[in-house]
Amino acid sequence: xxxxxxxxxxxxxxxxxxxxxxxxxxxxxxxxxxxxxxxxxxxxxxxxxxxxxxxxxxxxxxxxxxxxxxxxxxxxxxxxxxxxxxxxxxxxxxxxxxxxxxxxxxxxxxxxxxxxxxxxxxxxxxxxxxxxxxxxxxxxxxxxxxxxxxxxxxxxxxxxxxxxxxxxxxxxxxxxxxxxxxxxxxxxxxxxxxxxxxxxxxxxxxxxxxxxxxxxxxxxxxxxxxxxxxxxxxxxxxxxxxxxxxxxxxxxxxxxxxxxxxxxxxxxxxxxxxxxxxxxxxxxxxxxxxxxxxxxxxxxxxxxxxxxxxxxxxxxxxxxxxxxxxxxxxxxxxxxxxxxxxxxxxxxxxxxxxxxxxxxxxxxxxxxxxxxxxxxxxxxxxxxxxxxxxxxxxxxxxxxxxxxxxxxxxxxxx
Ligand SMILES: Cc1ncc(COP(=O)(O)O)c(C=O)c1O
Ligand SMILES: N[C@@H](CCCC[NH3+])C(=O)O
Numbered sequence: 001x002x003x004x005x006x007x008x009x010x011x012x013x014x015x016x017x018x019x020x021x022x023x024x025x026x027x028x029x030x031x032x033x034x035x036x037x038x039x040x041x042x043x044x045x046x047x048x049x050x051x052x053x054x055x056x057x058x059x060x061x062x063x064x065x066x067x068x069x070x071x072x073x074x075x076x077x078x079x080x081x082x083x084x085x086x087x088x089x090x091x092x093x094x095x096x097x098x099x100x101x102x103x104x105x106x107x108x109x110x111x112x113x114x115x116x117x118x119x120x121x122x123x124x125x126x127x128x129x130x131x132x133x134x135x136x137x138x139x140x141x142x143x144x145x146x147x148x149x150x151x152x153x154x155x156x157x158x159x160x161x162x163x164x165x166x167x168x169x170x171x172x173x174x175x176x177x178x179x180x181x182x183x184x185x186x187x188x189x190x191x192x193x194x195x196x197x198x199x200x201x202x203x204x205x206x207x208x209x210x211x212x213x214x215x216x217x218x219x220x221x222x223x224x225x226x227x228x229x230x231x232x233x234x235x236x237x238x239x240x241x242x243x244x245x246x247x248x249x250x251x252x253x254x255x256x257x258x259x260x261x262x263x264x265x266x267x268x269x270x271x272x273x274x275x276x277x278x279x280x281x282x283x284x285x286x287x288x289x290x291x292x293x294x295x296x297x298x299x300x301x302x303x304x305x306x307x308x309x310x311x312x313x314x315x316x317x318x319x320x321x322x323x324x325x326x327x328x329x330x331x332x333x334x335x336x337x338x339x340x341x342x343x344x345x346x347x348x349x350x351x352x353x354x355x356x357x358x359x360x361x362x363x364x365x366x367x368x369x370x371x372x373x374x375x376x377x378x379x380x381x382x383x384x385x386x387x388x389x390x391x392x393x394x395x396x397x398x399x400x401x402x403x404x405x406x407x408x409x410x411x412x413x414x
Pocket of ligand 1: 058061079102103199201202203237238239240273274275276277
């Protein structure tokens, strides 16, 4: 199911034509579908209905308050990796008791904020972090709920930049150190051991690595239980892939089957931290063709969005489908879709056959995840606006940045 559809040759988000969004809110603009976001969340919730579960949306994938609020209303928890993300979740009406806090570099101030908010669990990623958390909690007279993020050394078979579960990655504690560290944690006065966690990577297109990782985690759970450490939850992270082009990620039923078959008869709650699979295909980036430039070797469509708005193509050579908002019957040419930023790496799509004219609107699909949240102001470019569509309604959920905003915190020395 896609929330984006073509009617009489014109691309729509739900019941709103994208040219109307461009007219009302300008370009570049990220456009999200409420129905698409809700359906993605409900697919998880329903697939795991047979086992106690908590779906903690990974805020980093798209941290828009409007999207966090939508997921909070559907009952989601949140996976955060900074004090900033915690503040966003709270501002969006998220329940702190459903928040898990991941990340290798939590500061004392971030720990204090999360303890004050009363989060569900700290996913501890090192022995030093464990000691720091115990000290911070002690100073505040609190007991911190903890799980260890273990590194199961499983190959996620994804892009090397987004694999996180191998021995050489910076994430988590070594699998073999887990029994010792759990024993240490159990002896610390201001910590309460509640779970175990792992996250092996992002954009996984096969289900077997999830099964392999869970098998390793369950083996540890059993060894810990024999050691007297009883865990209340198992957090398997996020990572389920989506289709950008021709990938065939596991269907939700297959993914759930792989996990639930292994959890049958176990009492631990299952926690998941999906990011991309909840938002990627519910969002697109709407942009306008500023110039067509028929170069010596290549034809360029220079659009008003750039690598600062969507850096996935530059960073990972990622592929996003490009659709004209209004189809033209002219003959297509092979275009490089590039932005105005002064980098040869500033491309959004390569070698796309399109019939274009200057002023045309284009949609870059599957841009809901790691699009806006990874955007920057490089070249002093204000970040894009964001619009949330529900049925026939399009609402501005983030005003386009203004140039003055970009240097309002800067100081010219006297
Ligand atoms: C700890 C953790 N949890 C969850 C996620 C979300 O991953 P994805 O967007 O691939 O579902 C990430 C990002 O890879 C992560 O680092
Ligand atoms: N930023 C990456 C995913 C990284 C996942 C975060 N651990 C992407 O755009 O695909």
